[in-house]
Amino acid sequence: MRLSALQKGLWGLAVIAIVGFVWLQITIRGEQQTEEHAFRANFELTDHKGMVQTDEDFIGRWMLVFFGFANCPDVCPTTLAEVAAVMDALGSQAAQVQPLFISIDPERDTPKELAEFIPHFDAGIIGLTGTADQIKRTSMTFRVYYEKIEEAASPDGYTMGHSSQLFLFDPQGGYVRAWTYGTPAEEIFSDLKMRMSL
Incomplete structure (x- = not known):
């Protein structure tokens, strides 16, 4: 059966309407997710020098925040190396940014x-840890996932599964965005540099 010009036109309009509806839903969902992820940094933890640090100690500086653990074989050292590259690229502006590494393995990751x-990794990164309860509260604030996974080949017989995004917070401690694991340092640097210049 051949379609008339009118039928073809109607089918074309229907396709356009469907595509438009799908695009609208994706846009709305993206905006909702952005709103859902809007939060403020909030923590009280002990740094790798034994000093208690809170989010308020970093007001006035941008914060790059990553959750991980010292025995991590790949994701954590790779991300921290990217952070170090970003800090190096910032040059004199690096003083405006504070990178933080928050441990999700308080059992092993003592300040020592x-x-x-x-x-x-150098780059002025501050390592933060705390009690199991402090880490749990902090992870809930940042909405990150972590869990202990038994693995005989790992130190102490376990490893940690965890979220792997790198968070950015503005100088007032408000959430700006997160980069997924594997985002090149160049891309992070360009985005951060642009935001710092606004």
């Missing part, structure tokens, strides 16, 4: 352990 781990 972090003091041995963090300097490998």
